Every structure is written in structure tokens, then in C-alpha cells.
């Protein structure tokens with residue numbers, strides 16, 4: 001598709017700018033309401049003393065999540081995607097114009113809640129992360145194999161309510177690895193399980 | 209957009225076929241894992257003695273939900289949407305070819321989990337239903353106003369776990385009406401709350 005080819009070119013340009021400026025970029029994808037914002041908020045709180053952090057918040061009405069991020073004292077750029085159901089490199093290119101990359105170490109990009117389209121659109125990131133929660137049902141991974149195949153990390157969130165929704169977080173973890181994702185973290189953003197592991201994954205990725 | 213214009217025309221053709229054959233059609237949309245399949249399964253069990261029911265199950269890997277429906281002894285047509293993140297009238301046109309409309313009273317179409325794109329694509333249905341669950345967070349409605357504006361009914365599902373995810377089902381109900389949806393049902397597909405109301409809404413819509 002021409003659209004994907006054009007996107008790849010803009011994504012490479014974005015990545016080159018990030019690399020020139022030593023910015024590590026995480027593309028945080030996942031289902032609607034799976035806990036993307038919560039997990040990024042935890043990352044901000046636990047890493048902002050070590051690194052200069054910025055966020056790009058992509059959504060139909062981006063200000064809701066963007067305001068949650070700025071409440072933590074960091075810069076967040078809202079990216080209103082309107083009828084687009086995924087971020088693309090072009091949106092990120094414009095987002096970059098709003099930031100001073102030379103003063104940033106880490107950029108989190110919260111993608112639009114969607115397990116289908118985002119895997120097709122490289123944004124210029126270094127790491128692709130997919131967040132799913134037990135409340136989506138434990139068949140959620142096998143129903144969307146491509147996004148897991150292309151991910152560097154899957155976080156299975158809300159494990160604290162597994163029994164209330166009748167879903168197996170273990171099955172979700174196994175399925176994501178079966179689909180080709182090399183690493184899974186089981187977490188409860190609300191209760192704290194797995195958060196240290198999540199932060200360590202991010203730190204290792206930034207330093208690596 | 210030409211795409212939307214073409215879709216509108218095919219949707220009208222679909223609707224004409226449904227009307228000729230006296231089939232009432234429900235387009236069941238909603239977030240990933242919000243409970244669309246569960247609610248349709250309840251509808252099948254409680255209405256199949258009164259009406260001849262069929263389902264079209266649209267998803268990346270449609271067989272998972274389609275097999276759940278056929279287990280209830282009714283016809284289900286799986287529609288594999290692949291990289292498309294929403295059903296359109298063209299998919300439904302092909303689905304119709306697999307059914308004998310003259311022998312069907314009610315058709316449920318389970319749309320792809322997505323709160324953005326489906327609202328743009330008329331399928332030829334008579335009623336648009338949106339299913340959201342408290343586990344998506346109670347800001348989910350205001351984050352996606354358009355789909356609620358165009359819906360006939362919103363179901364706020366999984367109210368049994370509202371406190372475990374820290375979300376207000378009342379706020380979600382109020383927001384959907386504020387966005388323009390005329391009717392809301394609070395439900396727990398798992399525990400039974402609101403299911404009688406859901407079935408009555410369907411029965412009134414079929415008979416109305």
C-alpha cells in the first residue's frame with residue numbers, strides 16, 4: 001500500500017531525529033481501557049527523577065489522558081486523532097515540532113485504543129508495547145495475533161480481577177508468547193503487582 | 209467521502225432485503241471485550257422460542273465468537289474482517305448470501321470491537337446498539353461521543369465489578385444520554401442484572 005510506504009519513510013525520519021537526540025521511544029498500544037494511561041503514569045512517577053520524560057497522548061479526545069499526564073509535572077502533547085483509529089508517523093512528526101528533543105530522555109506515546117490498526121503503523125519508536133487486561137476476556141490475544149507478533153512486550157493488566165471476569169491471565173500470557181511476543185509481564189496497575197518488573201523493563205530498555 | 213457514499217447505497221439495498229423478508233436487524237457495537245457476545249448469547253437463549261434468530265459475527269478471527277453462537281443451536285455466519293477494523297455494508301451483503309432471509313425473524317450483527325469507525329458505516333440495520341463496560345473506565349463515553357450520539361441504545365455492562373475498577377456506571381449512563389443516546393440499560397451479563405430489561409428492549413424493537 002502507498003499509505004504504508006509513505007508512513008515507513010516518515011517513521012524512519014522520526015526515528016533518526018530521536019536517535020540524534022538520544023531519546024528512547026515507547027509506543028504503548030492496547031485495547032480501550034486496558035490500563036495504558038495508568039501504566040504510563042506509574043512509569044512517570046517512578047522514573048522522572050532519573051530521566052527527563054515527555055508523553056504524546058493520541059486519542060479521539062486527547063485532552064482527557066493528556067491532562068492526567070501533565071498532572072505529574074511532565075510535558076504531554078495531546079494528539080487529536082479524530083476519526084483516525086490509530087496514530088501514524090505523520091501525527092508523531094507534528095508532535096515532535098512541539099517538543100525540544102534535546103532536553104528529553106524518554107518519550108511515551110499512548111496510541112489509540114485498538115488491537116488491529118496500530119500494528120501496521122510504525123511511528124519511529126524503539127519499542128512496541130501492547131497492554132491487554134483480563135477484563136477483555138482471555139481469548140483476546142488469539143483474536144488479534146498480528147499485534148502480539150510484532151510487539152516487544154505484552155503487559156497482561158488488571159490481574160487482581162481475573163476471577164471476577166472469569167479470565168485466565170496465564171492463558172493470555174502463554175498466547176502472546178505463542179503469537180511471537182518475546183516478553184510478558186503480569187500486572188495490576190491498581191494494586192501494584194508487576195509494577196517493579198514493568199519499571200525495570202523500561203529502565204533496561206532505556207539503558208540497553 | 210466516496211467510500212461512505214458507496215457504503216450508504218449498499219446499506220440501503222441490504223435494508224430493503226431485510227424489510228422485504230420481515231427481518232429485524234440489530235447492529236451490536238462496542239469496545240473490545242465489553243460483553244457483546246455474552247449479551248447476544250443471552251438474547252438467543254431467551255428469544256429463540258419466540259423468534260427464528262440468526263447472527264453474523266464480524267471480527268479479525270470471527271470463528272471464536274461464531275462458534276459460541278452456533279453452540280446455542282442457531283445459524284451464525286462468521287465474517288472475517290482481517291485488517292478492516294469495522295464491518296461495512298459490503299461485508300453484510302455477502303453475509304446475506306449465506307442466509308435464507310425468508311426463514312429468519314431477527315438478525316444480530318456483532319461488529320468488530322471498536323468505538324470509532326463502526327459509527328460511520330451503516331450496515332442496513334434497524335437498530336444501533338453500543339455495549340461498553342465499567343472496566344473500560346468511566347471516561348470512555350466522553351472520549352467517544354459520536355458513536356453514542358448515533359446509537360439507539362447503550363448498555364453499560366459488568367456493573368457487578370464497578371467498585372473493583374473504580375468506575376461509576378451512573379456517570380457512563382448519564383454521559384451516553386448527554387451525547388444524544390435516547391436509552392441506557394445498566395447490566396451485568398454475568399450476574400443477571402438488567403437482562404430482563406435488555407430482552408424486553410429487543411422484543412419491543414422487534415414488535416414495534
Ligand SMILES: Nc1nc2c(ncn2[C@@H]2O[C@H](COP(=O)(O)OP(=O)(O)OP(=O)(O)O)[C@@H](O)[C@H]2O)c(=O)[nH]1
Pocket residue numbers: 030031032033034035036037038039065112113157158159160161187188189190191343344345346348351372373374375
Ligand atoms: N481493577 C483494576 N482496574 C484497573 C487496573 N488498571 C487500570 N484499571 C482501571 O481501568 C480503567 C481504565 O484505565 P486507564 O489507565 O484509563 O486505561 P487506558 O487503556 O488508558 O484507557 P483508554 O486510553 O481510554 O483506552 C480505569 O477505571 C482504571 O481505574 C488494574 O490493574 N486493576
Ligand SMILES: Nc1nc2c(ncn2[C@@H]2O[C@H](COP(=O)(O)OP(=O)(O)OP(=O)(O)O)[C@@H](O)[C@H]2O)c(=O)[nH]1
Pocket residue numbers: 135136137138140143164165166167238239240241242243244245246247273320321365366367368369395396397398399
Ligand atoms: N464480571 C463480569 N464479566 C463479564 C460480564 N459480561 C462479560 N464478562 C466477561 O467479559 C469477557 C468478555 O466477554 P464477551 O462477551 O466475550 O465480550 P465481547 O464484547 O464479545 O468481546 P470481543 O468480541 O472479543 O470484543 C469474558 O471474560 C466475560 O466472562 C459481566 O457482566 N460481568
Ligand SMILES: [Mg+2]
Pocket residue numbers: 036037038065110
Ligand atoms: Mg488512556
Ligand SMILES: [Mg+2]
Pocket residue numbers: 244245246273318
Ligand atoms: Mg465477542
Ligand SMILES: [Zn+2]
Pocket residue numbers: 085086116117293
Ligand atoms: Zn483502524
Ligand SMILES: [Zn+2]
Pocket residue numbers: 085292293294324325
Ligand atoms: Zn477503523
